[in-house]
Amino acid sequence: MNIAILGYGVVGSGVAQLLTENGASYAQRSTQPAMQLKHILDKRSFPGDEHETIITSEFGVILNDPSVGIVAECMGGATFAYDCVLACLQAGKSVVTSNKELVAAKGYELMQAAKANNANFLFEASVAGGIPVIRPLSQCLAANHICEVAGILNGTTNFILTRMIEDGTAFADALAQAQELGYAEADPTADVEGHDACRKLCILATLAYGKHVYPEQVHTEGITKITAEDVEYAAAFKHNIKLLGRAQQLDDGRISLVVAPMLVPRSHMIAHVKDVYNAVLIRGDAVGDVMFHGRGAGSMPTASAVVADIIDCAKHCERRRVFDWLPNDPAFVAPANEECVRLYVRASGDAALPSAETIAQSNGEVVFITSRGKYGETIAKLAAFDVKTVLRVAEFEAC
Amino acid sequence: MNIAILGYGVVGSGVAQLLTENGASYAQRSTQPAMQLKHILDKRSFPGDEHETIITSEFGVILNDPSVGIVAECMGGATFAYDCVLACLQAGKSVVTSNKELVAAKGYELMQAAKANNANFLFEASVAGGIPVIRPLSQCLAANHICEVAGILNGTTNFILTRMIEDGTAFADALAQAQELGYAEADPTADVEGHDACRKLCILATLAYGKHVYPEQVHTEGITKITAEDVEYAAAFKHNIKLLGRAQQLDDGRISLVVAPMLVPRSHMIAHVKDVYNAVLIRGDAVGDVMFHGRGAGSMPTASAVVADIIDCAKHCERRRVFDWLPNDPAFVAPANEECVRLYVRASGDAALPSAETIAQSNGEVVFITSRGKYGETIAKLAAFDVKTVLRVAEFEAC
Numbered sequence: 001m002n003i004a005i006l007g008y009g010v011v012g013s014g015v016a017q018l019l020t021e022n023g024a025s026y027a028q029r030s031t032q033p034a035m036q037l038k039h040i041l042d043k044r045s046f047p048g049d050e051h052e053t054i055i056t057s058e059f060g061v062i063l064n065d066p067s068v069g070i071v072a073e074c075m076g077g078a079t080f081a082y083d084c085v086l087a088c089l090q091a092g093k094s095v096v097t098s099n100k101e102l103v104a105a106k107g108y109e110l111m112q113a114a115k116a117n118n119a120n121f122l123f124e125a126s127v128a129g130g131i132p133v134i135r136p137l138s139q140c141l142a143a144n145h146i147c148e149v150a151g152i153l154n155g156t157t158n159f160i161l162t163r164m165i166e167d168g169t170a171f172a173d174a175l176a177q178a179q180e181l182g183y184a185e186a187d188p189t190a191d192v193e194g195h196d197a198c199r200k201l202c203i204l205a206t207l208a209y210g211k212h213v214y215p216e217q218v219h220t221e222g223i224t225k226i227t228a229e230d231v232e233y234a235a236a237f238k239h240n241i242k243l244l245g246r247a248q249q250l251d252d253g254r255i256s257l258v259v260a261p262m263l264v265p266r267s268h269m270i271a272h273v274k275d276v277y278n279a280v281l282i283r284g285d286a287v288g289d290v291m292f293h294g295r296g297a298g299s300m301p302t303a304s305a306v307v308a309d310i311i312d313c314a315k316h317c318e319r320r321r322v323f324d325w326l327p328n329d330p331a332f333v334a335p336a337n338e339e340c341v342r343l344y345v346r347a348s349g350d351a352a353l354p355s356a357e358t359i360a361q362s363n364g365e366v367v368f369i370t371s372r373g374k375y376g377e378t379i380a381k382l383a384a385f386d387v388k389t390v391l392r393v394a395e396f397e398a399c
Numbered sequence: 400m401n402i403a404i405l406g407y408g409v410v411g412s413g414v415a416q417l418l419t420e421n422g423a424s425y426a427q428r429s430t431q432p433a434m435q436l437k438h439i440l441d442k443r444s445f446p447g448d449e450h451e452t453i454i455t456s457e458f459g460v461i462l463n464d465p466s467v468g469i470v471a472e473c474m475g476g477a478t479f480a481y482d483c484v485l486a487c488l489q490a491g492k493s494v495v496t497s498n499k500e501l502v503a504a505k506g507y508e509l510m511q512a513a514k515a516n517n518a519n520f521l522f523e524a525s526v527a528g529g530i531p532v533i534r535p536l537s538q539c540l541a542a543n544h545i546c547e548v549a550g551i552l553n554g555t556t557n558f559i560l561t562r563m564i565e566d567g568t569a570f571a572d573a574l575a576q577a578q579e580l581g582y583a584e585a586d587p588t589a590d591v592e593g594h595d596a597c598r599k600l601c602i603l604a605t606l607a608y609g610k611h612v613y614p615e616q617v618h619t620e621g622i623t624k625i626t627a628e629d630v631e632y633a634a635a636f637k638h639n640i641k642l643l644g645r646a647q648q649l650d651d652g653r654i655s656l657v658v659a660p661m662l663v664p665r666s667h668m669i670a671h672v673k674d675v676y677n678a679v680l681i682r683g684d685a686v687g688d689v690m691f692h693g694r695g696a697g698s699m700p701t702a703s704a705v706v707a708d709i710i711d712c713a714k715h716c717e718r719r720r721v722f723d724w725l726p727n728d729p730a731f732v733a734p735a736n737e738e739c740v741r742l743y744v745r746a747s748g749d750a751a752l753p754s755a756e757t758i759a760q761s762n763g764e765v766v767f768i769t770s771r772g773k774y775g776e777t778i779a780k781l782a783a784f785d786v787k788t789v790l791r792v793a794e795f796e797a798c
Contacts, residue, residue: 014685018542018685022542022543022544022684022685025544026541026542124539129686130540130683130685130686130687130689131686131689132531132534132535132538132539132540132689135531135534135535135538135539136531136534136535136539139531139534139707139711140523140531140534140535140704140707141531141703141707142425142706142707142710142711143417143421143425143702143703143704143705143706143707143709143710144421144703145421145424269668269671269692272668272671284529284703285421286413286417286421286529286699286700286702286703286706287528287529287530287693287694287699287700287703287704288529288693288694288699288700289693289694290529290530290531290691290692290693290694291691291692291693292689292690292691292692293668293689293690293691293692294686294687294688294689294690295686295687295688295689300685300686300687301685301686301687303542303685304540304542304543304683304685304686305539305542305686306542307541307542307685308538308539308540308541308542310542311541311542312538312541315721322714
């Protein structure tokens, strides 16, 4: 079975390395077919690289090579990557991808194309890097109604928040640290504004509830407005501020989705997920809470998931892995204002919202936790306040 | 697709309940076939039970019913259960089981029988209840060399140790509490002596390393000798005592396996797994550490895993899920004495082993942590001491 990789960047080079280093042992195992890395697509040239001779800048070389049965898309983006993936599927090649932007934007179309051409389209690496979560959600927990999926889905922001929590670092300094360490890009927008976490939440929610959810349908807030003061007040209240992506099914069957920094009680394990680690919590009606924890990004952890999908395709090249993936249904997503939640509020003055729990009051500021209510209604009640910060309080209830 | 359940106890009744309650929604999903619960095997009678009419005491009724394609074995034990499972596989029926004793003792034979008869033999529920771990290990992490598998694999002992750690309860009282709450059986031997955890470790090690490992090959210690004093000394040293099952691959390719109470550093998440929860840590050369956490026992969590396997069999009735599962190889398991480890020692007197780190000394007792060395050699050096407790210190190193 011949393999091609699209994109020789951080993830693609990890995939090439893993196939080269561990490939012999995959083949040794009786149930694994031999796999050969045949082409790598990249516009750049890599003189002296061990895979130099198989790097091509022509996608057609891969598309038109009938000996290539599996293509690993590791380029990112949803335009050229979409064209390439669609063309491969239409040519009957199976595709695996680490590209969350592509899966969140075009998953339904690509799943349809895979089905029509009896090919596989797998994307374990698109959420939480190397942490197994797509298969566990779609197969191992298939007996459950999924009540909720919640997670720390972005390692960059979790690193920044960890520095703010553990060292009292200000947001800008923590971001600069993340950039120095290579955890954050020069333009950190997709991470710090929550877009990356949102794409992953869309993929998880689609698998949990069966209908494609688009990023535009999810209320998304980033962490740029979190201050060291908020981190401290949260700590005094025995909570850590974490950027959570959360999808919950309401009693009427609709789902409520949000990506936002939230106060997470320190009594819950998810409050203790540190640095660049990710964690995904899935609550099923039979299993209760299960949590998956590990490195959500990086070359080799992500490659681990890409190559697992490649092996799966190679082992089962004659048949297709089936996902429940129906088209988008706008009425299925509840408006963000209807989310039922308690809010953390920091405001000027000395008066809290009536019925709220005041947790601090000093220096002309009051900090309080509102009672549980619809997000939009509570926000409306806050109109009279000079609000500095509003954050959701994450509560994890019985299913 | 007709289903039969063997055994209408804690797990079997959960499976019946889940198939009945959630079965309609499985069928609604486009990719799921309709499933019908047709027989339940149990010697007892259940007058008034909602499934009373389909309960039979005759295994032959199930074996000889050609409309039954999938059998869920939820009886436990490795004798009658083995005969039934083997007969079903030989009749071409797929079997799923929650029975760790059976899989640990007879997994290889049953896998061969499944292969010979083109049937499936699945056992997700046999380790860590509802927490997905068998598929993640065998599929999602297939690209990795597995350096280590370690876990809190028994909820009963974790509950007892949690009570000892959090409340200072003595072992006997904590065990009595567990029995009152239904977490421990009247005869708690299999739990408190580590046998149950050992069976699960054997299954995990077999999947991680490809060769069947038998419980008799694993050095197994229980928690009955742990005292409140040890728990306190460990706490002062910033460790919690946990019953861990651990399999590690040595540089020479052999594997080292042990089930024993160990000191786990509080800086590691696994030290904070509480009550009846289980956690499994898997370390791969590419992915690094991933951890799975959730309820490792109980009727509905275990049923969640059994029914997931049933759905998997029903979706893919025409083909077989393949595991790498070779026969046992005695030379593959390193003797317990060769394990390289630091030891916690509590002894009478005031002198620690030379080169050890003394962590407490009072009331005629000395408590120390030895330097890292082969288990057998360190134990030999302790011959001159009046040793009260020896425990391994779990260190989690880079792969």
